[in-house]
Amino acid sequence: MKAAAPVPPYLAPGRDLRLDFFRGLALWFIYLDHVPNNIVSWVTVRNYGFSDATEIFVFISGYTAVIAYSRMMLKEGWLRAATRIYRRVWQLYVAHILLFVAFTAQIAYASIARDTPQLLEEMQLLGLGQNPYRAIFEAALLKFRPVNLDVLPLYIVLLAAFPPLLPAILRWPWAVLLGSIGLYALAYRLDWNLPAYPEDKVWFFNPAAWQVVFYCGAVLAVVAPALAPLDRRWRTVTALAVLYLLFASFIALSWHYNSLERLIPDWLARQIYPIDKTNLDILRFLHFLAMAWIVRLLVRPNARFLKWPIFHPIRRCGEHSLQIFCLGTFLAVTAQIIVSRYEDSIVSQILVSLAGLVIMSLVAYAASWLKAQARVAA
Amino acid sequence: MSRWTFAAAVGAVALWSTGAGAEMQCRASRELLELGNPLAIARAAVAEERELRIVAMGSSSTQGYGATNPKYSYPAQLKMKLEAAMPGIQIHVWNKGIGGQDAEEMVARMSKDVKPEHAHIVVWQVGTNSAIRRDPLTKFADRLRAGIDIGHSLGANFVMMNLQYVPAVVALPDEEEYARVMAEVAKEKNAGLFRRFEIMRSWYNDGMPYAQFVTNDGLHLNDFGQKCIGKLLSMSILDAVNPRRLTGAANTSK
Numbered sequence: 213m214k215a216a217a218p219v220p221p222y223l224a225p226g227r228d229l230r231l232d233f234f235r236g237l238a239l240w241f242i243y244l245d246h247v248p249n250n251i252v253s254w255v256t257v258r259n260y261g262f263s264d265a266t267e268i269f270v271f272i273s274g275y276t277a278v279i280a281y282s283r284m285m286l287k288e289g290w291l292r293a294a295t296r297i298y299r300r301v302w303q304l305y306v307a308h309i310l311l312f313v314a315f316t317a318q319i320a321y322a323s324i325a326r327d328t329p330q331l332l333e334e335m336q337l338l339g340l341g342q343n344p345y346r347a348i349f350e351a352a353l354l355k356f357r358p359v360n361l362d363v364l365p366l367y368i369v370l371l372a373a374f375p376p377l378l379p380a381i382l383r384w385p386w387a388v389l390l391g392s393i394g395l396y397a398l399a400y401r402l403d404w405n406l407p408a409y410p411e412d413k414v415w416f417f418n419p420a421a422w423q424v425v426f427y428c429g430a431v432l433a434v435v436a437p438a439l440a441p442l443d444r445r446w447r448t449v450t451a452l453a454v455l456y457l458l459f460a461s462f463i464a465l466s467w468h469y470n471s472l473e474r475l476i477p478d479w480l481a482r483q484i485y486p487i488d489k490t491n492l493d494i495l496r497f498l499h500f501l502a503m504a505w506i507v508r509l510l511v512r513p514n515a516r517f518l519k520w521p522i523f524h525p526i527r528r529c530g531e532h533s534l535q536i537f538c539l540g541t542f543l544a545v546t547a548q549i550i551v552s553r554y555e556d557s558i559v560s561q562i563l564v565s566l567a568g569l570v571i572m573s574l575v576a577y578a579a580s581w582l583k584a585q586a587r588v589a590a
Numbered sequence: 591m592s593r594w595t596f597a598a599a600v601g602a603v604a605l606w607s608t609g610a611g612a613e614m615q616c617r618a619s620r621e622l623l624e625l626g627n628p629l630a631i632a633r634a635a636v637a638e639e640r641e642l643r644i645v646a647m648g649s650s651s652t653q654g655y656g657a658t659n660p661k662y663s664y665p666a667q668l669k670m671k672l673e674a675a676m677p678g679i680q681i682h683v684w685n686k687g688i689g690g691q692d693a694e695e696m697v698a699r700m701s702k703d704v705k706p707e708h709a710h711i712v713v714w715q716v717g718t719n720s721a722i723r724r725d726p727l728t729k730f731a732d733r734l735r736a737g738i739d740i741g742h743s744l745g746a747n748f749v750m751m752n753l754q755y756v757p758a759v760v761a762l763p764d765e766e767e768y769a770r771v772m773a774e775v776a777k778e779k780n781a782g783l784f785r786r787f788e789i790m791r792s793w794y795n796d797g798m799p800y801a802q803f804v805t806n807d808g809l810h811l812n813d814f815g816q817k818c819i820g821k822l823l824s825m826s827i828l829d830a831v832n833p834r835r836l837t838g839a840a841n842t843s844k
Contacts, residue, residue: 248658248813258806260602359659412688465605467801470794478761485758486809493807510595548659 221275222282222382222433229518229527230511231279235272236530236576239540241265243568246360246544247551251558252565257503261460262487266363266417267425267500269533273367274429277374282382282434294375301372304534308364311538312351315358315545316340322549350409357408360541362416369406369419370426381427385434392427395420400491414490421492425500443509450509453502460499525573532579536572543568614798616818618789623822627782629747629830632710636831641680642672645704645746647696648715651754651819652687656810663687664811665713667820668827675828682707692719693733700740711827712741713784715751718759718809721768730768734775748781749827754815755790757800757808782830784823790815 221228241256242265258264277297285293340347350356354365381388398404399420406415432439443450463484466472476484487493517523529536547564554560636642646652646665654663661667669683686703688695693716704712714737720730738748752772759765769787776783793803800808803815811819 246658248662254603262806414689461602464806467804467806468799470797470799473757473800478763481757481761481808482763484808485756485761487807489807 219437220434221436222279228279228513230507230513230515231272231276232527232530233518233523234268234507234530235276235533236526236528236536238265238268238272239529239533239536239572240526240569242269242363242537243540243544243572244565246541247547247561247565247568249551249561250565251561259464261457261464261503262493262499263496263503267496269363269537270366270370270422270425271429271500271504273370273533274426275433276429277371277426278378278381278430278433281374281378285378285382290375290379293378297371297375297378301368304364304368304371307534307538308354308361308368309352311364311541312358312361314542315361318542318545318549319358347409353409355407355409357416360544364537365415366417366419366422370423373423374430377427381430381434385431389427389431392424392431396424396492396497400494405490416490418491421490424492424497428501449505453505456498456502457506460495460502525569525576528576528580529572532576535579536576539575540568540572543571613802614793614796616814616821618792618822622785622789622792623826623829625749625782625784625826625830626777627747627749627780627830629711629749629782629827631745631747632827633831635710636676636679640678642676642682642711642831643707643709644668644681644683644711644713645707645709646683646685646687646713646715647700647703648687648713648751649691649696649719650687650689650810651718651751651816652685652713652715653689654685654687654816655689656805656807657813657816659813662813662816662820664816664820664823667817668713668824671821671824672827675824676832684709687715690719692723692725693717693730693737694720694725697733697737697740700737701744704741704744704746709741709744709746711749712746713749713751713823714738714741715786717753717768717772721753721759721762721765727764727767727771731771731775734772735779738775738779738781742779748776748779749784749823750776750781751784751786751823753787754809754811755787755794756804756811759787759809782826784826786819789819789822 241253241258244250244253244256245258245265247253253259256265257268281293281297284296347356354368357365377388399418404420405418406420407413408415462472463476466476484495487495489496511518518527547568550564551557551560632642644665646668650656652663652665654660654666657663663685665683665685665687669681672679672681672683684703684707686699696714696716700712716734716737717730720733725733734750738750741748750772752769753759753765765787769785773783773785775781790803794800803811803818805812
């Protein structure tokens with residue numbers, strides 16, 4: 213019996229559990245990494261190579277954008293899909309502004325209650341006190357962003373540019389990917405980035421560079437079936453990916469052991485460093501791709517462990533990524549304020565890490581519950 | 591995705607975190623903290639005006655790129671440490687760090703950024719971006735002279751802060767030449783020199799791993815690195831400005 217022709221993920225029915233799982237995991241990692249000096253952040257991916265949770269989050273965002281909107285476009289036309297995308301962009305924008313206000317209010321509260329005005333300065337909110345009208349104006353333009361509020365603006369810009377490209381992604385995925393890589397290379401070479409506020413600052417995540425991760429995800433959602441038969445033949449790709457991951461983890465390990473670090477010759481170190489995050493260094497990008505390739509081989513969409521009850525909270529968080537992302541960013545500041553009172557206490561780091569993840573999970577469950585209720589009501 | 595993958599992951603975490611367990615203290619030897627300049631203007635300001643005004647001029651290190659929180663940037667730390675050490679003295683520190691700038695770009699804004707603050711000290715963190723861009727050494731030296739002249743004409747003392755000792759800088763073929771030129775120009779122009787490169791190298795040679803003080807881009811200081819540099823810089827400045835109040839042994843815990 214011959215299997216039916218493979219269906220691209222964007223047409224396949226049902227939900228790919230991997231997307232929720234890894235997006236949830238990325239959200240957990242982002243939270244843990246945002247608590248300073250956090251011992252628990254040892255489990256996050258950034259310690260074992262070049263890339264971190266941001267790549268995972270942006271990649272899956274691109275992948276799910278195609279899955280969510282291409283079906284709509286094919287069924288109800290481009291205009292309807294584009295309108296829905298812009299409604300989503302609007303939701304992201306509202307979420308970002310709400311997060312900005314809540315974030316600022318929390319810091320204002322903490323600094324008034326504890327009489328520590330320097331907290332405002334610490335969180336890059338000083339612009340707000342010096343020139344509030346200008347700062348609010350710049351915040352509305354996404355140019356003024358306190359510390360750690362950089363990911364949503366990137367996502368907003370990426371998704372806002374997405375509708376005109378959606379039909380092209382379905383029809384000429386490889387051309388879109390080529391164009392995306394071209395823009396990435398040009399931005400790297402010509403130092404393109406969007407301006408930020410205050411003057412002379414640029415976006416922490418350069419959209420012209422980071423778009424390549426988003427469109428890699430988007431294109432893969434279309435061309436995935438074309439890759440499947442190549443898995444066995446592409447032993448070399450797998451071997452290269454494994455070798456590269458080992459190389460990256462060796463470099464990462466060398467940051468912890470000077471005896472290993474001394475083994476790295478100067479000419480090699482000169483090629484490696486610096487590993488720029490703002491402009492997505494090619495080493496980071498390749499590291500993410502190698503990781504994605506291996507994960508794709510190891511974790512099939514129906515992998516059993518994805519359904520293990522202990523991973524359920526992670527998947528729930530991934531299903532409500534926008535709410536949980538905002539909540540995580542907000543809680544990371546709370547954690548920071550709490551931990552800063554017990555600077556070197558490992559117990560406080562572990563407690564706020566766990567508490568944050570528990571709160572994020574509870575809210576994700578509540579969101580699912582509300583959604584289910586709304587569906588029953590409708 | 592099976593048991594062995596899980597076991598490998600656990601093993602990796604164990605291996606990595608063992609390396610992290612051995613966190614070392616923030617320190618530097620006394621000679622390395624010597625600025626080689628009395629900072630006379632700053633000392634007079636502290637004694638007579640009960641005030642110290644510092645402009646931190648520099649690039650990403652000064653701006654605090656790489657720290658999880660701007661309060662860990664060395665200028666913010668410098669302010670906190672000086673305030674704690676000199677109660678009753680008004681301490682102002684203006685952060686004028688702009689990421690990516692080299693000596694030339696900073697000279698261009700030196701007057702604009704220093705003048706309005708009436709600085710007693712300009713801490714000028716410079717050299718790394720010039721070294722990465724391979725600026726000719728003579729041109730680099732001329733820029734430094736020009737910048738210091740501008741600051742001096744505005745009535746400020748200088749503390750030059752040289753390159754950071756991090757993988758991206760150490761890999762350069764001639765990073766020590768830039769550090770050498772900075773030391774020469776500082777001496778010639780009667781400026782203080784905060785030997786960040788040598789201080790951080792001593793950390794490394796004492797066995798402190800890069801992961802403790804550098805972010806994983808291999809270029810920028812992380813929270814620990816920023817805090818420690820801020821603390822050591824405050825000790826250097828205190829020694830010059832307020833010699834009666836010796837900061838004690840330089841080897842102190844964080």
